[in-house]
Amino acid sequence: MTVQIGSLVRDRMSGTPAIVVPSIDRWSYSTVSVMHLNENRWPTTLMTSAEKTFFEEYDFLEIPKGIGRVVIMADMEGVTGVPNKWAAVTPAEMTGGQRTEAYDAACRAMTLDVLMAVAGARAAGAREVVVADSHWNDTNLAEADFDCQVLRGSNAAIRAMLGADATMLIGWHARAGAGAACLPHTYTERIRRLSIDGQEVGEPGMLARLAAGRGVPVVMVAGDQAACDEISGDIGCLTTSTKSVDAAGVVRHRTRIEVMREIVGNAYTAIHGLALGTRPELPRHQPGQFEVEIHAGYEVDGDTEVERVAQSKYRIRTGSILDTYGAFQRFVERLPALT
Structure with missing residues (x-):
């Protein structure tokens, strides 16, 4: 072998x-x-x-008969050891400058976190693993570092979920306004709050609902403690905390070996549980119950997809969560540029 x-x-x-x-x-x-x-x-x-x-x-050892495809979506802010600084997670192409040692180190750490999830999923019987680079410009992971398919962007990952059995989120962060968290935000700093069916969510919560729209559960999330607390209170999947922020704003990183062991173990446990028939309940979305609140100064006009319900607050009225997400992306693109 x-x-x-x-x-x-x-x-x-x-x-x-x-x-x-x-x-x-x-x-x-x-x-x-x-x-x-x-x-x-x-x-x-x-x-x-x-x-x-x-x-x-x-x-x-013979790997037990498991499941088909697992889609792993990777972000960077919640990766093991990555500092609580925007410069460390910003690709040079986005600033017009040179690649920094801090960003290169973050890419290596992101790769290791993802590969640990790949290892755990395979050992539990996943026959196919697909990785989606979903941070910023989606070019942080090198395909040469993986012996599985690497996709670019969240939209490619959502398409790959069709027919998949499970999704994992690695390296994610908490929502905008989360407080004691590592680089918290929701897609863009122009968004103050995102609410689906009355539940305030961040990017992991949104992705869990998009996966559910494909009939696929999110079975594991790895990220900073605030992100783990956020998703645990929302959908209740297995989580691995990579670091935390105390009341004084000090980041406390867990050791790499602790986190790596937990990512492998949780990935294995989650996929093994699915293979045994343990299937988490999927979050549901009611059409028309998707609200976006943005910071003052970034107002846009409503249209057929987006209704302005109050100053700085908008409601997206579409059918499925997948259609809603498409309308949300178009809405974000219409927001004025930062000054």
């Missing part, structure tokens, strides 16, 4: 099951690590080219 990310193995000496994951201790795709989920120790790193050594230490 071939050693690949997501392989399920057993340590011959201890008998402990483990999952093959990307190398954590150094940035190289020529190596893989073996993560023992029930042992609190640093993963063993092995060269992928040294498969003879690998086979001497580990036995491959």
Whole structure:
């Protein structure tokens, strides 16, 4: 058999099951690590080219019959170790400047978080994993770093959800106005509040409803603590907190090994649960119950899709949540440029 990310193995000496994951201790795709989920120790790193050594230490386990396609949507603000600074998550193309070391480090961290989710999903029996880069200009993940399909943008991910079995959100942030959170916002700094069916939501909540529109559950979210609290109170899926912000505004990062182990474990648990028939309840959307409140100074006229119900507040009246999201995107494009 071939050693690949997501392989399920057993340590011959201890008998402990483990999952093959990307190398954590150094940035190289020529190596893989073996993560023992029930042992609190640093993963063993092995060269992928040294498969003879690998086979001497580990036995491959049969991956259980699982599910079909899993779509992983990735953002950056909630990724492990990424600082609470806009400069760290802003691509150079968006500022006209040079790529920074901080942004490059954030891209590497984003890649590792996503690959850990890929590993957990595969080990639980996902036959196909599709990754969607959904941060800013959607060019933060390099396709060469993945052995699965990489899509660009949320719209491509939503299309890929058709016929999928599950969605995971990795690296996400809390909604605008969340308070003690890492770079909280809702799509653009011009939006103050987004409400669906009377429930204030951020981007994860919106994506959960879009996935539900395709009949697909969001089974796991990884991001900062505020994002995890937000989605837990909304749809109640498994969450992995990467960091938190205290009352004084100080960011407290969890260690990479803690987060990586939890992402792999939660991804595995979520997909394994689906394979056993545990299916989360999908959030529902009532047409006409989608309201957007924007900051003063960015007013736009209403139209056939968008009704202005008060100063700075608009209601989108369409049918399905997918149609509503399309109208919302067009509404955001019409907002005046920042000055």
